[in-house]
Amino acid sequence: MKDILARRSRPLLRELAAQRTLLVLDFDGTLAPIVESRHRARLPAGTVRLLRAVAGAWPCAVISGRSRADVVARLGDVRLLAVVGNHGAEDRPPLPGAAGWRRRVRGWRRRLEAELAGVRGVDVEDKGLSLAVHVRGAAAQRRAALALAGLEGARVVGGKRVRNATIPGAPDKGEALLRLLRRGGFERAIFVGDDDTDEDVFRRAPELPLVGVVVGRRRSSAAGYYLRRQGDVARLLSVLGELRRGVPPPRQPRRSPQRSR
Template sequence: MSDSSAEPASPSPQDPGSGLEPGLRADLQRIAGAPALLVALDFDGTLAPTVDDPDAARALPAARAAVVALAGLPATRVAVVSGRAIASLERVAQLPSELLLVGSHGAELRIDGEESGPDLSAEDLDLLGRLYGAVAGVATRYPGVRVEEKPAGCGLHTRTASPEDAAAVRREALAAVRSLAGGEGIAERYGKDILEFTVRTADKGTALQVLRDRTAASAVLFVGDDVTDEDGFAVLAGDDLGVKVGAGDTRATRRVDDPEAVAELLGLLVRYRERIAP
């Protein structure tokens, strides 16, 4: 950490990270010297290129290799912080089990094998009860439709319904849910043959704070591409570093173009931290 403020020497084109801007390389070198580092990464659009079929999304091989290498370094933890449910994230991410996982935009956490659901207030529980009642009330009129209760919401499954019924029940359920408190505080999410409703209890910012506490991180690197990642950038401070992927307004202080550049960034971080890890 003695030279953590020094500007990295100009890289040759063969060096990992040579495509990254010097300011970002300098920030990476600085954060690589953190006594306890948390690397928190969004999945879709960040580790994995965005694809039409969410089940076909995969991390770029170079990004995956860097994540595995980082997770194996001392005093270094890696978290994947996604809007997907943890079950879906596990299926597509296929990452080592020592990774920390945040799903459902912060509503689900898995830290060292321990799952925690959302912290629901009495108000949340009341809304959750009314949410389930509204969705189940609609679903019961359609054959082949099933409602799954979830810790902070419910899923409307339409795989075994006719396409006409599936479309109709989704439409009616959306209308019913939106009439609850004007739909305030309830997130809607479409999946394959499922429409999911979640009582909003957490975001990526609250999740990052939990991860920061639990890992006793002295610095956090957070990388994400989407609007919901801004909640994560908003809680960064001090020695932290936020990197936005792609275009759009952001609170992050650095930016890269695409998942390929994220893989390059992570590869460079591995190199720096291998050299100077505590």
């Protein structure tokens, strides 16, 4: 695994800047620092400025585990090419099957709420097309893991102090990225993320024209590149912005991609 900000990675970034490359970012722990309460997660003012500048020079998208509306609200006035929510399953227009997924998730939520009622440190969040069970403390973690294991037909993926129940067969972040690449006719993508569900993207690097960058170096990641810490995402955005400054933009994608709003 190589440091994407190291001098020896610069030729790769230059190459990406010269191609029709889509820049895709995760939100929590990538663009926004991880905070104690998920409700408080926000883009630092410096990141807003950088992201706005980068989005003017690079086609940019966010793929997050949050619901799409939640992420859009947190991006403020930064205009992106696409915002995909629910770990890849929530796009605009809605994907075929989304209504059925929503019903299944509602059933899971009722079951978890009944099973975990009164357990301290557990917070069940219904994101429409997936569930997030936020846990604080070892006891809460154990009880939540047990309850989640009992959910019928759920794919359970870990995260930072959270476990997600997603629909097996619904698009994950990797499929969402592939969809965005095809939709816009892009040659390549650079994806930056920090979570277990981001590994669904990194693992596809051999079949996709993808440069995967994990936030926080770890041996278990399938990403080819890393950033040491979340604060370095701003540095990467700044470098990417610089690389496209004064450079004629690569020729336009074949089809015109959809706007996020």
